[in-house]
Amino acid sequence: MSDTKDTLHRIKLMIALVPKEPGDISTRELLCALENEGFNVSKRTVQRDLEKSSNTFPIYQSVGGHHPRWSRKKNAPLDTDIMLPATALALHLAESHLSRLLPSTVLQRLTAQFELARHQLLSNTSNTFHNWARTVRALPNGKALLPADISSNVWEAVSDALLRERQLRVVYQAREQSTPREHVLHPAGLVSRHAISYLVARTQSYEQPVQFALHRITDAEVLTAPAMELEGFSIDQFISRQLNSEEDIATVTLEADVSPSIAWLLNETPLSMEQSLTPLEDSHWQRLRAVVPNDKETRWWVYSLGENIRVRAPADWIEEIKTRAQQTLAQYQENAE
Structure with missing residues (x-):
């Protein structure tokens, strides 16, 4: 085995020998364990390797002084494969995104990988992605409910x-x-x-x-x-089929007048692949035409726009909007009385 491969193998073995917290191991005990595996190194070399490795792997010196002891974070994975900074950043962003989608029970299965990614980004100031973890965030589009709790x-x-x-x-x-x-x-x-x-x-x-x-x-x-x-x-x-509806979801052509802010939004992030926006005469509003699914999610999105949209078609959507508006108004009139 070449010196480089020998050193890499020794360091990976050394990291694997560090127990998870609350357990710990002394530098001398690690030295003895490495000697038993056939590695001839000094105590100073082991201590130096531990200090350098703590910048990459989730290990830390739990006891200082003349007799230092080392531990590995309990959520750290067992393998010692090095995670590239770009991979660590992708996992770090995925964690913030998935935390709003997956129940905590499922996220716990990924805790070790998330911990390693976070440690890789925040502990090593030399990689170019170091500041990204502090400055980049993933946010939902609109109000996101907390994931339902699953046993x-x-x-x-x-x-x-x-x-x-x-x-x-x-x-x-x-x-x-x-x-x-x-x-x-x-x-x-x-x-x-x-x-x-x-x-x-x-x-x-x-x-x-x-x-x-x-x-x-x-x-x-x-x-x-x-x-x-x-x-x-x-x-x-x-x-x-909309999770248990009896028929496949059909498409309809949505025709509506939209406010400038909604027109700007849809120009940047279209509602569908078949969409057009046409300026209206003597107005800052625009005429929207788009082929969209005739499903609850699309209709709810349209209804949520409130005063920022005036639906022209389909006719049944118009009637549903009128009914909803009348029911909402009736509720507030009852409260006023």
């Missing part, structure tokens, strides 16, 4: 049953029911939508798969019986 036992059982293609017994609290009920499910897929994760599965009562919100599952157990295979099932087709 760690439920998450493990659901993922295990899905991967091993086993039946799953669950106790599920449906919104429209006063008490939870027990079901035996045949898992088919998993969908994360905004702040909620859904298990897509077939039950004994329904031939077609339906969705179960994971945070409403109070208990779950993987059964030994194999799950029934859903012939012709496609998770993408299930999603395109």
Whole structure:
């Protein structure tokens, strides 16, 4: 083995020998362990390697003085592969983004990688991405709800049953029911939508798969019986049908007058690939034409624009907007009385 490879192997082995906190190990104990592995180095070399390695790997000197001891952060991964700064930055940004989408139970599975990425960026001032971790943030577009809380036992059982293609017994609290009920499910897929994760599965009562919100599952157990295979099932087709609607989502041509601020937004981030914006005469507003899905999410987005949009088509959207506006006005009139 060349000197370079020998040194690299020794350092990686040394890092692996450092126990996770609250455990620790002395420099002399590390030296003895390395000697047992056939490395002939001095105590000073080990101490120097530890100090340099602490700038790259999540280890730290837990006890100082003449008899220093070293520990590894408990969330640090077991491997000692070096993470490139660009990879560390990508993981650091992904952490802030995923924290608003995934439940804490799932995020805990990635804690070690996030910790290593954060340590790599913040501890090494020589890499060009060092300041990015302090100055770059990922923010949601609009109000983001906190992820629904999912039991760690439920998450493990659901993922295990899905991967091993086993039946799953669950106790599920449906919104429209006063008490939870027990079901035996045949898992088919998993969908994360905004702040909620859904298990897509077939039950004994329904031939077609339906969705179960994971945070409403109070208990779950993987059964030994194999799950029934859903012939012709496609998770993408299930999603395109708006998570359990009876028909595929159709497209419509949205025609509306939009305020300058919305026109500017849509010019930079179009509503669809088929979109046009035309200035209106004697006005700062613009006429929007776009082919969009006729689904709840699109309609909710349009409704949320309030006074910044005047829908011209489709006609049923106009009627729904009128109905919503009348109901809202009635609620405020009742409060005033």
